[in-house]
Amino acid sequence: MLAGQEGSLVxxxxxxxxxxxxxxxxxxxxPAMAILVHTMLKRGMRSLRTLEELSLDNTYARLPxxxxxxxxxxxxxxxTYLISFNPAAAELIDLDPAQAARPEFAGxxxxxxxxxxxxxxxxxxxxxQFGVYVSQLGDGRAILLGEARNERGEKWDLQLKGAxxxxxxxxxxxxxxxxxxxxxxxxxxxxxxxxxPTTRALCIVGSDDQVYREQVETGAIVLRMAPSHxxxxxxxxxxYRKQYEQLKVLADYVIGQHYPHLVEAADKYARxxxxxxxxxxxxxxxxxxxxxxxxxxxxxxxxILGITLDYGPxxxxxxxxxxxxCNHSDHSGRYAFNQQPYIGLWNLSCLAQALLPLAEKDExxxxxxxxxxxxxxxxxxxxxxxxxxxxxxxxDALLIQDLLALMHQHHVDYTxxxxxLSTFQTGSASLNEPLRNFFLDRGAFDQWAVRYEARLRxxxxxxxxxxxxxxxxxxxxxxxxxxxxxxxERAQQKDFSEVDRVLALLRNPYSEQSGMETYAAAPPNWGKxxxxxxxx
Ligand code: AMP
Ligand code: MG
Numbered sequence: 001m002l003a004g005q006e007g008s009l010v011x012x013x014x015x016x017x018x019x020x021x022x023x024x025x026x027x028x029x030x031p032a033m034a035i036l037v038h039t040m041l042k043r044g045m046r047s048l049r050t051l052e053e054l055s056l057d058n059t060y061a062r063l064p065x066x067x068x069x070x071x072x073x074x075x076x077x078x079x080t081y082l083i084s085f086n087p088a089a090a091e092l093i094d095l096d097p098a099q100a101a102r103p104e105f106a107g108x109x110x111x112x113x114x115x116x117x118x119x120x121x122x123x124x125x126x127x128x129q130f131g132v133y134v135s136q137l138g139d140g141r142a143i144l145l146g147e148a149r150n151e152r153g154e155k156w157d158l159q160l161k162g163a164x165x166x167x168x169x170x171x172x173x174x175x176x177x178x179x180x181x182x183x184x185x186x187x188x189x190x191x192x193x194x195x196x197p198t199t200r201a202l203c204i205v206g207s208d209d210q211v212y213r214e215q216v217e218t219g220a221i222v223l224r225m226a227p228s229h230x231x232x233x234x235x236x237x238x239x240y241r242k243q244y245e246q247l248k249v250l251a252d253y254v255i256g257q258h259y260p261h262l263v264e265a266a267d268k269y270a271r272x273x274x275x276x277x278x279x280x281x282x283x284x285x286x287x288x289x290x291x292x293x294x295x296x297x298x299x300x301x302x303x304i305l306g307i308t309l310d311y312g313p314x315x316x317x318x319x320x321x322x323x324x325x326c327n328h329s330d331h332s333g334r335y336a337f338n339q340q341p342y343i344g345l346w347n348l349s350c351l352a353q354a355l356l357p358l359a360e361k362d363e364x365x366x367x368x369x370x371x372x373x374x375x376x377x378x379x380x381x382x383x384x385x386x387x388x389x390x391x392x393x394x395x396d397a398l399l400i401q402d403l404l405a406l407m408h409q410h411h412v413d414y415t416x417x418x419x420x421l422s423t424f425q426t427g428s429a430s431l432n433e434p435l436r437n438f439f440l441d442r443g444a445f446d447q448w449a450v451r452y453e454a455r456l457r458x459x460x461x462x463x464x465x466x467x468x469x470x471x472x473x474x475x476x477x478x479x480x481x482x483x484x485x486x487x488x489e490r491a492q493q494k495d496f497s498e499v500d501r502v503l504a505l506l507r508n509p510y511s512e513q514s515g516m517e518t519y520a521a522a523p524p525n526w527g528k529x530x531x532x533x534x535x536x
Contacts, residue, residue, distance in 0.1 A: 046094060046151055047094070047151070048094055048095065048096035048097075049093075049094050049095055049096060050096060050099055051095070051099050051102070051104055051105065051108055051115045052115060052116055054093060054094075054095060054115060054116075054117070054148045055117070055148060055149050055150075056115065056116065056117030056118055056145075056146040056147065056148055056158075057117060057146060057147050057149065058117075058118075058119040058121070058144070058145075058146040058147055059147060059155075059253075059257065060121065060123065060144060060147075060157075060253075061119045061121055063249060063250070063253060064246060064249060066124070066243070066246060067123070067124055067246070067250070068121040068122060068123050068124055068144075069121060069122045069124070069138075069166060069167045069168070070119070070120065070121045071120060071121065071122060071143070071166055071167070072114075072120060073111030073112070073120060073143050073145075073160055073163035073164055074111060074163060074164025074165065074174065075110070075111050075112035075164075076110065076111070076112070076207035076209045076219060077207075077209055078207050078208040078209050079207065079208075080106045080107070080110035080111075080112065080205050080206065080207045081106055081205070081206055081207075082100060082105065082106045082203060082204075082205055082206075083178070083181075083182075083203075083204040083205065083206040083220060083491060083496050083499065084182075084185065084203060084204050084496055084499045084500055084503065085097070085100040085105075085202070085203045086185070086189060086200075086201060086202055086203060086503060088189070088192075088200075088507065089189075089200045089201060089202040089203075089225055090202060092150060092154070092156055092200065092225065093148040093150055093156050093158075093202075093225070094148075094150045094151055095148075095202075100203065105203075106205050108145075109160065109202065109203050109205050109221065109223045110205035110207070110221055111143075111160055111163035111164065111205075111221055114145070115145075117146055118145045118146045118158075119145075119146055120143045120144065120145050120146075120160075121143070121144050122138060122139035122140075122142065122143055122144070122166035122167065122168055123138060123139045123142075123144060123229060123230075123234065124136075124138045124139075124168065124234070124237060125137055125138055125139075125231050125233035125234040125236070125237055125300055126138075126233050126236050126237035126240065126300065127231065127232065127233030127236055127298050127299040127300025127301075128233075128236070128298060128299040128300075128347070128350050129298045129300070130298065130330075130332075130334055131334065131346075133236075133240065134300075135237075135240060136168070136237065137168065137233060137300050138166070138167070138168025139166055139168055140165075140166060140168045140169040140170060140172045140174065141161060141162055141163070141164070141165070141166070141169065141172060141173075141174040141175060141176060142159050142160065142161045142163075142166075142224070142229070143159065143160045143163045143164075143166065144157055144158070144159045144229065145158045145159065145160060146158055154227070155227055155257070156200075156225045156226070156227060157224075157225060157226050157227065157228060157229050158202070158223060158224075158225060159223070159224045159225070159226070159229055160221050160222075160223060160224075161176055161181070161184070161221060161222045161223075161224050162174070162175050162176030162177075162181060162219060162220060162221040162222065163221050173211065173212070175209075175211045175219045176211075176219065176220060176221065176222065177211050177213055177217040177218065177219060177220065178204075178206055178217060178218050178219070178220040178488070178491060178492060179217060179488045179492075180312070181204045181206075181220040181221065181222040182204065182220075182484065182487055182488050182491055182499055183311060183314075183484050183488070184201060184222050184224070184311040185201040185203075185204050185222050185499070185503070186479055186484055186487065186499065186502055186503060186506065187311050187314055187479050187484070188200055188201045188224070188308070188311060189201060189503055189506060189507065190478065190479040190506035190509065191292075191308050193506045193507045193508060193509045194286075194290055194475055194478070194509055195286075196283070196286045196287070196290065196292075196308060197279070197283055197286075197305070197306060197307040197308060198307050198308040198309075199224050199225060199226040199229075199303075199307060199308065199309055200224070200225040200226065201222055201223065201224055201225065202223040202224075202225055203222075203223050204220050204221070204222050204223075204499070205220065205221045205223075206218065206219075206220040206491075207219050207220065217492075218492070226303070226305070226307060226309070227258060227305060227307075228254065228257065228258055228303075228304060228305055229303075229309070230250070230254055230303075230304040230305075231299070231300050231301065231302055231303060231304060231309065232299040232300070232302040232304065232347055232348075232350060232351040232354070233298075233299050233300035233302075234250060234304070235247060235250060235251070235304075235351060235354040235355065236299060236350060236351070236353075236354045238250060238354075239353065239354035239355075239356070239357065240354075244357040244358075247354070247355075247357060247358065248357075248358060251269055251272065251355070251358055254272070254304055255268055255269075255272050258304070258305060259272050259275060262275075267359070267360070267363060269355055269358040269359035270355075270359040270360055270363035270364060270367065273351065273352060273355055273359060273363075273364055273367050274363075274366075274367040274370075276304060276305075276306060276348070276351065277348050277367045277368065277370065277371050277374075278306075278370075278374060279305065279306025279307075280302070280306045280344050280347075280348060280371075281344065281371050281374040281375035281378060282306065282374070282375075282378050283306045283307070283308065283344075284340050284341050284344040284375055285341075285375050285376075285378035285379040285381075285382060286378075286382065287308075287340060288337075288340060288341065288379050288382075289379060289382035289383060289386065290316070290475065290478070291316055291317045291320070291337075291414040291415065291478075292314065292315070292316050292317075292478075293314060293315050293317070293324060293325075293326040293327075293335065293336070293337045293340065294308070294314055294326075294335065294340065295312055295313035295314045295315065295326045295327035295330070295335055295532070295534075296310065296312045296313065296327060296330075296335060296534060297335050297340065297343045297344070297347060299347045299350045299351070302347050302351075312327070312534055313326055313327035313328065313329070313330075313532040313533055313534060314326055314532075315481055315532060316414075316415070316478040316479060316480055316481075317337060317414050318413055318414070318415075318480060318522060318523055318528065319407075319411040319412060319413055319414070320404060320407040320408050320411075320412055320413075320414040320417075321337070321408060322336075322337055322338040322404070322408060323336050323337065323338060324336060324337040324338075325337075326532060327532065327533065327534065328531045328532055328533040329533045329534045341372070341375050341376070341379070344371070344375065345368065345371050345372060345375075348367075348368060348371060349368060352364040352365070352367070352368055380396065380397055380400070382473070383396075383400045384396055384400070385469075385470075385473045386418050386421075386470065386473055386474055387399075387400065387403075387421065387452070387470075388421070388422065388424075388456070388461065388466040388467075388469060388470040389455065389456070389459065389461075390459055390461075391458075391459045393455070393458075395455075396455070399448075399451055399452065399455060402448055402451075403448055403452075406439065406444055406445065406448055407438075409444075410438065410439045410440050410441065410444075412438045412439065413438075413522045415474075415475060415476075415478050415480075415520075416438075416520070416521075416522060417435075417438055418470075418474040419471070419474045419475070419476050419520075420434055420435055420438070421435065421470065421474070422466070422467040422470035422471050422474060423435070423467065424449075424452070424453075424456075424463070424466075425463050426453050426456055426457065426461070426463060429446050429449060432449060435449070436449075471510060472510055473510070474510075475509035475510055476509060476510065476511070476512060476513075476520050477505055477506055477509045477513070477516070477519055477520055478506075478509060479502070479506060480523055480527070481523070481527060481530045481532065482523040482524065482526070482527025482528075482530065483502055483519060484502070485527060485530055486498060487499045487501075487502050502519070505519055
């Protein structure tokens with residue numbers, strides 16, 4: 001969309017700054033003006049910024065030097081080009097979308113130029129990987145460029161992923177391959193569309209540089225955004241090094257920046273932990289309800305803000321399988337789908353351990369004890385909503401559990417089934433043929449349906465009203481591996497349109513989108529068991 005339109009985009013940008021732009025647009029015969037007016041109205045006439053005008057700071061760079069390593073991104077040796085740009089993320093930092101057409105855009109977000117105020121650094125952290133403490137990790141291929149503050153005062157880290165080696169790269173090459181950047185880009189935006197807290201992604205910049213994984217691939221960089229990239233492991237490193245002064249500096253920084261209401265509290269560190277615990281519990285309940293697995297829930301991949309962080313071998317499950325392991329390299333199933341709530345607790349225990357020098361043990365333990373009821377409670381609330389139930393009844397847990405057991409036994413597609421469940425009609429089993437057809441043993445489903453119908457009647461549920469409500473919480477479209485794979489394979493052939501198409505589709509996963517029916521389908525045979533590993 002952007003190439004070749006630079007002239008008119010400059011004009012559009014200039015107009016956008018002018019308070020009478022909408023009037024100018026009305027008078028103009030150019031349809032681009034109508035689009036501009038719409039965009040401006042939607043944004044409430046917010047002023048949009050150029051790359052040079054991004055209000056950049058880097059508060060992390062003011063922390064002691066031990067917290068990071070300052071360095072420059074390493075440019076690719078071949079020319080870079082913009083693969084995809086996400087206007088929804090640009091909006092978060094008030095960046096004018098027209099900026100994406102400038103060569104400087106691919107320069108800055110492709111690691112060869114810096115915009116004013118950028119102060120690049122790689123963050124230090126450690127973490128428990130697959131249950132084992134690794135004493136030093138850190139950003140091995142991520143570089144924090146700086147923090148943009150939007151007009152609403154929100155702060156967003158701008159981080160390049162795949163911009164070359166850092167002192168923390170260990171034996172890695174500091175690069176990300178096109179395949180993994182597309183997966184992260186699409187999935188983080190898909191999660192946001194689903195209403196799940198997550199890092200965001202502004203763009204992907206590609207190059208023809210070769211990067212060696214299982215096979216030769218090309219390198220790319222994804223620009224990731226988050227209010228903070230601090231992880232559980234950022235705390236663990238200072239605890240295990242017995243650098244409790246640094247630990248306190250980090251905790252005070254995170255509380256000051258992201259939990260400001262706690263700054264004055266006497267027991268602020270324990271309360272901070274309690275809030276991280278609650279956010280993590282709610283996050284993991286959301287993953288479970290949507291049928292999503294992270295794949296590498298190491299403590300260095302756990303966000304201190306309770307957002308989904310570090311997309312590697314993640315996966316939305318197709319057929320419901322509680323033992324689903326999305327990561328080909330996870331031989332023991334440590335991070336299997338049904339382990340995620342427990343692993344959340346395990347990881348929080350690691351964080352609690354690291355906070356011991358700052359907070360009372362009993363208070364930390366008390367917060368840990370609240371985790372499981374909170375995660376399970378939120379999960380059941382979400383599942384109740386997926387089933388269209390409003391009232392809270394003790395027996396709902398069993399009703400839902402029995403449905404899931406049936407779905408597992410009959411290899412029922414998780415997303416499609418719940419979307420279709422909104423068509424359930426009270427009255428007669430014959431009305432529910434589309435739902436019965438998911439199950440080989442229709443009688444088994446009928447037995448469950450009798451209980452479901454009785455439960456619906458108990459709360460006076462009306463079919464039509466319930467269907468509308470259910471379609472707002474049961475997505476029609478999720479980023480199945482095969483959809484990501486199709487976009488990747490086209491992009492590897494230099495056709496980036498599928499990336500943009502899937503990005504736009506997943507922005508509104510709960511809406512029916514005309515002409516996009518095939519994207520809601522279960523995977524074709526080739527896409528059923530795609531192998532996704534840590535290699536990215
Ligand atoms: P992950 O669990 O994939 O987020 O990565 C674990 C650690 O390995 C982190 O410290 C990453 O920065 C680092 N890492 C992963 N891939 C690379 C790479 N290609 N080059 C350098 N470091 C990497
Ligand atoms: Mg990581």
